[in-house]
Amino acid sequence: MSKFNKEQKIEIYRKWKDEKISISQLSKTYKTNVANLDYMLRLIDMYGINVLDRPYQVYSKEFKEQAIEQAIFGTKSYVQVSLELGLKSIGTLSIWLREYKENGYNVIIKQKGRPARDQRDSKITQGIGERDPKAERRKLAIAYCERIRKKTEGLGSR
Structure with a gap:
């Protein structure tokens, strides 16, 4: 929703x-x-024009986990799901979701800003190391759900 300013978005909505x-x-015009415009209009329709006034938002790890699970x-x-959560x-x-899968089914909050001078030279890898047992269970559950979806799609096409 960043291509247009607030007045243009209101004009499009009207x-x-x-x-x-x-x-x-x-x-x-x-x-x-079309998809981005449809999302913007539906978001404004659900939450009102005040949704355009919200500043840049940082989401917690717990919020991201709940959104990914949903x-x-x-x-x-x-x-x-994005509309219900009010994501911009x-x-x-x-x-x-892509980052969640890339990071071994763990939600990682990225550090913002420039790294400190002493940390610039050393390479820091995120998401590598011991895995969380909860993450392993989620990974199995996701694989199971994806397999069921593929099977039902295959049955539905017949």
Whole structure:
């Protein structure tokens, strides 16, 4: 939602809501992706225009874990989960999921800013070392859910 300023987003929302202009027409007019525009409009529709006033937000490890569990084990799509959680971007949850899998099924909060002078030369690796037993159980449960989804998709195509 960062391509447009607040006034432009409100104008797009008003055109969509009041003038009943379709999302595809708005995306052509404003030269933006249909999915991102649809997400922005649905987010504003759910939470009101005040959602645009929220500053940059840092999410806790527990919040990310709950969001990832909802996305993986729930029946809702990533977009629906993102909307319910009020995430500002359509891709935030997908990024969290990708990083979660890359880090050995552990949620790691990245350090912001520049590293201290004495830490710059030494290479620090995150996510390598002993694994959390909870992470191992989650990994097995995720693999099981993915396998079930593949099986049901295969049965549904017949």
